[in-house]
Amino acid sequence: MPGLWERLRGGLTRTRQGLGDRIRGVFAGRQWSDDLWESLEEILYEADLGVDTVNFLLERTRAEVWNQRPRKAEAVVELLKRHMVELVRMNGDPRSLADHRPTVWMVVGVNGTGKTTTVGKMAYQMRERGFKVVLGAADTFRAAAQEQLSVWASRAGVEIIGQGYGADAAAVAFDTIRAASARQADLVIIDTAGRLHNKSQLMQELAKVHRVTGRALAGAPHQVWLVLDATTGQNGLLQAQVFLETVQVTGIVLTKLDGTAKGGVALAIARQLAIPVCWMGVGEGLDDLIPFDPEAYVEAILGGDLNA
Amino acid sequence: MFDNLAGKLESAFRRLRKKGVLSAADVRDALREVRMALLEADVNFKVVREFLSKVEERAVGQTVLASLTPEQEVVRVVRDELSELMGGQPSRVTMASHPPTVIYLVGLQGAGKTTTAAKLAAMLRRQGRQPLLVAADVYRPAAYEQLATLGRQIDVPVYYNPGATPVELVEQGIERTHKLARDVMVVDTAGRLHIDQALMAELLAMHSKVPGHEILLTVDAATGQDAVRVTQSFHSQLPLTGVILTKLDGDARGGAALSIRAVTGLAIKLATNGEKLDAIETFQPDRIASRILGMGDVLSLIEKAEEALDHDETADLAERLEQGEFTLEDFRGMLQQVKRMGPLSKVMEMLPGMKGLGQLKDRVDDRSLVRTEAILSSMTVGERRRPSIIDGSRRLRIARGSGTSVQEVNRLLKQFREVQKMLRQVRGMRKGKRGFPKFPFPPMPEG
Numbered sequence: 001m002p003g004l005w006e007r008l009r010g011g012l013t014r015t016r017q018g019l020g021d022r023i024r025g026v027f028a029g030r031q032w033s034d035d036l037w038e039s040l041e042e043i044l045y046e047a048d049l050g051v052d053t054v055n056f057l058l059e060r061t062r063a064e065v066w067n068q069r070p071r072k073a074e075a076v077v078e079l080l081k082r083h084m085v086e087l088v089r090m091n092g093d094p095r096s097l098a099d100h101r102p103t104v105w106m107v108v109g110v111n112g113t114g115k116t117t118t119v120g121k122m123a124y125q126m127r128e129r130g131f132k133v134v135l136g137a138a139d140t141f142r143a144a145a146q147e148q149l150s151v152w153a154s155r156a157g158v159e160i161i162g163q164g165y166g167a168d169a170a171a172v173a174f175d176t177i178r179a180a181s182a183r184q185a186d187l188v189i190i191d192t193a194g195r196l197h198n199k200s201q202l203m204q205e206l207a208k209v210h211r212v213t214g215r216a217l218a219g220a221p222h223q224v225w226l227v228l229d230a231t232t233g234q235n236g237l238l239q240a241q242v243f244l245e246t247v248q249v250t251g252i253v254l255t256k257l258d259g260t261a262k263g264g265v266a267l268a269i270a271r272q273l274a275i276p277v278c279w280m281g282v283g284e285g286l287d288d289l290i291p292f293d294p295e296a297y298v299e300a301i302l303g304g305d306l307n308a
Numbered sequence: 309m310f311d312n313l314a315g316k317l318e319s320a321f322r323r324l325r326k327k328g329v330l331s332a333a334d335v336r337d338a339l340r341e342v343r344m345a346l347l348e349a350d351v352n353f354k355v356v357r358e359f360l361s362k363v364e365e366r367a368v369g370q371t372v373l374a375s376l377t378p379e380q381e382v383v384r385v386v387r388d389e390l391s392e393l394m395g396g397q398p399s400r401v402t403m404a405s406h407p408p409t410v411i412y413l414v415g416l417q418g419a420g421k422t423t424t425a426a427k428l429a430a431m432l433r434r435q436g437r438q439p440l441l442v443a444a445d446v447y448r449p450a451a452y453e454q455l456a457t458l459g460r461q462i463d464v465p466v467y468y469n470p471g472a473t474p475v476e477l478v479e480q481g482i483e484r485t486h487k488l489a490r491d492v493m494v495v496d497t498a499g500r501l502h503i504d505q506a507l508m509a510e511l512l513a514m515h516s517k518v519p520g521h522e523i524l525l526t527v528d529a530a531t532g533q534d535a536v537r538v539t540q541s542f543h544s545q546l547p548l549t550g551v552i553l554t555k556l557d558g559d560a561r562g563g564a565a566l567s568i569r570a571v572t573g574l575a576i577k578l579a580t581n582g583e584k585l586d587a588i589e590t591f592q593p594d595r596i597a598s599r600i601l602g603m604g605d606v607l608s609l610i611e612k613a614e615e616a617l618d619h620d621e622t623a624d625l626a627e628r629l630e631q632g633e634f635t636l637e638d639f640r641g642m643l644q645q646v647k648r649m650g651p652l653s654k655v656m657e658m659l660p661g662m663k664g665l666g667q668l669k670d671r672v673d674d675r676s677l678v679r680t681e682a683i684l685s686s687m688t689v690g691e692r693r694r695p696s697i698i699d700g701s702r703r704l705r706i707a708r709g710s711g712t713s714v715q716e717v718n719r720l721l722k723q724f725r726e727v728q729k730m731l732r733q734v735r736g737m738r739k740g741k742r743g744f745p746k747f748p749f750p751p752m753p754e755g
Contacts, residue, residue: 045353048532051344111555112418112528141583143457144450151449165457196558199583229418233350233532235560256417259501260541261534 027073032065036073040080047264047301050234053271057083077302084298088270094223094251094278094291095126097187102134102180104188104213104220106173108206108247109227110239111194114255114281116145118227119191120152121281121289127158131186136176137162138169138209139193149191155286159183169193169205170212177216190221197242210247226275227253230263240269251278254292258283262301332368335382339364342386349600350563352536355570363389387597393566394593399550399575401428403437404521407491410482414511414546415526416538417499420554422451424526424580425496426458427588428552432492433464434586440490442481443468444514445498455496462585465490474498474510478518495520502541511546522549524577527564529556535564536571543572550577553591557581565596634731636692636724640684643677682710683720695721 026039037058044054061080070076097103105122107115116139123133135153137160139145146162153160161176173190180188192209195202213220226249228236243249252270254263257280266277277292339360346356367385403409411428413421422445429439441459443466445451452468459466465488467481478495485493497514500507515523525539525548542548553565556579565576576591628638684692686709691698698706698721707714 042353045347046533048350048534051347110530110558112420114418142454143461144453147450147453148448196555198559199557229528231416231528231532231534231538232530233560233563234348235350235530235558236532238559239530259416259534260503260537261532265532 027077030073032070032073032076036076037062040077043302044264047262048233048236049264050237050268053087053264053268056271057087081298081302084267084301085294087267088277088292088294088297090276090278090292090294095129097131098219098222100217100219100222102177102185102188102217103222104177104190104217105223105225106190106192106210106213106221106247107225107227107253108192108243108249109194110196113194113227113229113232115139115194115227116148116152116191118225118253118255118279118281118289119149119189120156121286122189123153123158124156124286125289126187126189127156132184133158133187133189134176134180134183134185135160136173136188136190138172138176138190140165140167140169140172141193145191145193159185170209173209173213174216177213177220181217188220197239197246203242203246207246223251224249225251225253225279227255228263228266228269229261230254230256230266231259231261232263232265234265234268236263236265237268237272240273240275244273244275249275251276253279253281253289255281257281257300258288264301335368336364338382339367342382345601346563346566349561350530350532350535350567351600352533352563352567352571355536355567359389359393359566359570383601387601390566390597390600391594394569394597395575396594398590398592399577400590401522401524401550401577403492408440408482408485409492409522410478410495410518410520411492411522411524412495412497412511412515412520413524413526413552414497414542414548415499416501416528417448419499419526419528420580421445421499421526422454422496423458423585424552424554424578424588425455425494426462426464427580427585428578429459429464429492429494430462430585431588432494433462437492438488438490439464439492439494440481440485440488441466442477442493442495444474444477444481444495446472446474446477447498451496451498458585475513475517478514482518493518502538502545508542508545515546520549523547524550524552525574526552526554527568529553529562529564529579530558530560531564533567536567539568539572539574543574548572548574550575552576552578552580554580557583557587561600562596563600566600634728636684636687636695637689639724640681640692643681643684647677647681679710679712679716680720683707683712683717686710695724 026036030036040061041054041058044057049057057080060083061076064079065076068079070079107119107122109115119135123135127133133156135149135158137146137149139149140163143165146160146164149162150160161172161179163172163175169192176190177188190209190213192206193202195206197203210221210224224247226240226243228239232239240249240252252266252275254266254277257263269275270277277294277297279289280292280297282288282290342363343356343360346359347353351359363386366389367382401411413425413428415421425441429441432439441455441464443452443455445455452466452470456466456468467477467484469477469480472480474497478493481493481495484490495514497511498507500511502508523546525542527535527539531538539548539551551565551568551574553562553576556562568574569576576593576596578588579591580588628634683706686706687698687702691702691706703714703717707717710717
């Protein structure tokens with residue numbers, strides 16, 4: 001697919017800026033020496049990886065440096081890079097559907113991470129790939145959420161099912177799946193209301209949507225995407241943990257990577273909770289949601305053009 | 309996951325104390341725990357480094373080393389430094405001497421600008437002002453509809469004109485403000501990246517056409533290391549006057565607040581902390597210090613308790629306890645007072661060391677309170693005053709009436725008898741001593 005790589009790089013250029021420059025400034029062409037550990041540590045902390053994951057990665061890398069005694073600073077960065085990629089390596093294309101029709105996706109997350117926008121982009125891309133998509137407007141709490149999703153639905157050229165403000169979210173999910181089955185749709189995407197993970201009542205409501213989805217169609221939801229804002233710090237780990245326990249999250253959508261934040265907490269989530277990062281949001285356009293690319297992502301954190 | 313910092317320091321010092329004498333190096337070692345706590349709380353890496361060097365200067369002084377409880381001394385120094393950095397006194401939103409006051413809300417996407425705009429307008433209205441909201445987010449789909457819906461809920465007019473540019477919208481908005489004789493205009497702007505030059509220029513153009521008395525940056529309390537870059541970048545392009553920290557009702561520790569303050573010196577003026585439109589308050593700088601350190605928000609808890617508890621009732625209850633006359637009727641009153649403080653899980657979050665304890669929170673589910681209350685409410689007044697008359701058939705009736713089981717009713721009665729027994733013992737024991745024993749109420753679900 002032409003342009004994908006460029007777009008990814010384009011979207012991530014700014015993520016890379018500063019960091020990449022600094023890496024180049026600090027490491028390029030230099031001999032490795034132990035006082036450079038602190039610079040590496042700083043880069044990882046500033047990318048929001050968190051204490052545990054930074055220690056984990058640096059210990060691994062340290063052990064290898066001890067054994068292999070690399071001469072060049074870049075070689076050490078390479079070793080670190082490999083461990084980071086390993087953490088977030090993923091298998092398969094997130095765009096592939098389950099055997100069952102319709103496949104049901106549910107999109108969850110705390111407030112303001114970009115759930116509705118993500119649903120819109122997913123809908124557009126899946127329809128472009130020839131699938132019949134139906135959206136479920138199960139964010140019945142936020143004012144005008146359904147209107148917002150409707151705009152995305154018409155941009156994407158897909159159908160939307162909703163019952164309006166204040167309706168029962170689980171009932172909307174149920175209706176959407178039934179309607180989609182009747183219309184022989186391929187994919188149902190259910191947009192849910194943003195909620196802070198420490199609000200147990202709201203999380204129970206989400207659990208109910210999840211349960212009812214399974215009742216409307218055995219095996220559903222096939223994917224539960226947790227939308228995580230790349231600017232989020234260590235709280236992202238708690239978010240992921242609670243959403244995982246409540247609705248069995250199957251993958252992370254890391255949004256807003258077109259800013260200067262790196263979303264490094266996603267590495268901590270992958271390591272500690274084994275939830276893979278599957279998508280990355282790199283811009284405002286309909287095409288700016290792409291399958292997660294571990295190498296490109298890690299390079300963006302560490303400065304990709306070291307060997308170029 | 310987040311152990312209480314004081315606890316961590318205590319164990320660190322316990323290890324050190326085995327050596328006998330504490331040295332400056334030992335204190336430095338202990339400060340590593342502080343560093344971890346700050347980093348885990350999302351305080352910017354560089355800010356942590358500078359902050360710790362300041363703390364070290366003070367902590368390595370004689371007072372800490374000579375203290376019998378060095379861990380508490382260190383915590384005190386850290387907390388003092390934090391409060392000082394955050395700026396002790398709360399800052400207020402300033403109003404123009406000649407109305408209308410113009411307030412811009414700016415920030416990244418998803419920080420909570422639209423909801424906050426409505427909350428701010430509602431707050432101003434409660435203070436007797438006449439706000440007008442301007443929906444200047446022309447990019448996000450249905451942003452106007454969202455603000456219009458919120459405006460209806462809080463009874464504040466919302467200005468919007470489809471097709472107008474954001475600059476035109478504020479110009480027309482200020483005209484409308486004059487026409488409707490409103491005294492504050494709150495402008496909800498589109499979310500934008502701080503590195504998006506075109507959109508940043510647009511904000512500046514709006515501000516130069518209709519100058520804002522307050523330009524408030526809206527920041528999500530869960531923001532990580534990037535908070536520094538975002539704030540610096542906004543601040544260098546726009547004359548920000550302060551910050552609003554949103555989603556403080558989450559369990560993020562809010563280290564971003566410290567980073568922002570340290571790097572830009574901007575005051576955090578307001579905080580939002582709930583889904584409801586009245587969930588906005590003046591930011592309390594001293595309280596975030598404890599929150600960042602994971603030490604709980606005891607001040608807020610005390611304030612809440614004072615707000616919720618009826619003093620006459622409490623005094624009355626204390627007197628009856630004194631005389632050993634505690635009945636189920638009193639207990640029911642106590643429960644209702646506790647409930648007034650809000651969801652139990654929220655109350656618990658304010659206690660030190662309770663953050664992030666998901667499992668515990670589930671055990672102290674509000675539902676167990678609700679069940680206990682249901683059981684109590686299914687009793688007659690006579691039964692509550694003299695629980696001894698509750699026999700088998702009454703138990704069955706109470707269980708049915710409350711939708712619980714006889715076993716649960718039994719458990720409650722048994723716990724109550726134990727408390728009564730304890731009270732009697734305490735009364736017998738006490739001669740002029742003050743203070744009440746710990747109650748095993750409310751009953752926790754077993755498991």
